[in-house]
Amino acid sequence: VVTKTTQPFHIALAAVMLLTWLSKPSPNASIRLWRALYVGAVATHLGAQIWMTLVSGIVLYFTLPRHDFGRVQTVLFPLYYAFNAAMSLIGLFAYTRTQYLSNFEHISWVQVALLLAMFSIEAFIRLRLVRPMIRAKHIKTQMEEAAGGGQEIGQLILGELAHCPRYMRILRVFRMYHSSIAMGTMITLGCSLYSTMILVDSICT
Template identity: 75%
Template sequence: MCNVCTREVVAPAPAPVKPNKALERLKKKHNIVTDPTDEEKQKAVEYQPDLLALSTQFSKLAFDVFKQGLARLQETKAYAIATKTTQPFHVLLAVLVVVAWLARAGSSGSVRGWRALYVGAVATHLGSQIWMTLISGIVLYFSLPRHEFGRVQTVLFPVYYAFNSLVSLLAALAYLRTQCLTRFENTSWIQLALLLVVFSIEAYVRLVLVRPMLRAKHVKTQMEAAAGGGQEVGRLILGELAHCPRYLRVLKTFRAYHSSIAMGTMITLGCSFYSTMILVDSMCH
């Protein structure tokens, strides 16, 4: 065995700490006596942060929180929409037009504002219904493979019914507030009833029917994909699944929910058309 393996390894002694001459001169100049072993003496000479130091620390903390929040905001879809699309400009333009219209001379600004909100909500709701039911749904169904169309509807259905129910509720509240401000002159109780019926149906569809319908659609889509189906456009081809009892039960459940939703959609669309006609009649008086 060599000497390298048998000799004891001695750790090198730590180098002595060199005194800080500048610090020692400062202590002598100001007659500062410190004892590292005396805790009370150490606390007495320890730096105590003043108000400026504390405010700086809190400012740094607030800045870090703001910076982290800004970073999280920049990762959201809302920030991407606001900075990379033209939709915010459209909203801003609409707001400017409404503000300019409210600022013109005429009747009370409060009544005018609520009336504008009521008319805008009714128009927005009807436009959303026409686009989704009569244009977008039909065009996509006859243009995309059935499963691709189903994925689009899975995303749109919850948002569509939530948005429409909120807009219809806003229209009902704005109409009621307008009538309160005008002391119920030329009030159409049928109009108020129609708005409330539309809101009730759409809220029921969103809260009760949409989720189980999407759940059944998800199971149906998985079974169809496993059987190699779902790529046809504008039609349903069952193939081997026509002899699968479980698939037929799932399909029946999906169609029951989907038919109920479609029935509610057509009822609300009819109510919206009638509500628009009442609105037109009120403008003609």
């Protein structure tokens, strides 16, 4: 990553912009930095959610063969939910720290509850749901490949596997975990959107 991609230049540019902003004089430098961390965490969290659920997920599902898309999910899911849980926790910590420095004058307990709910759900998904979902998907994929399936795009064609009790049982387990993860994702997306609107309100007042 350091030597073969342009990502280090992106990080360097972000660091330069941050240092330029921090160099501006401010009477409340400490609270200003915590607010920046809070806003950055909330914005990054929402951006990751929108990209993962509304852009890349849809594009890849209707572009790649189903098994190739599944391999991408296997790599991204653990990282995605760990990253989002971290952003939620950073946002929660930075927000409460900001309120502590301002003597809790304008604290929104709804915001605290939203950030805590996002962290709890995403951490639970990462620690308890992602691994068994990937395990069930791996078994399901092996059975589909043995039957010559998995290359269709944007759909599931069961074929002869529809008459295999073991495959149908694994498929139900996979769908149960996948549906639970999807439900948690939608709840956290709603929380994230409302959390952002609270941030907008705090700027407007």
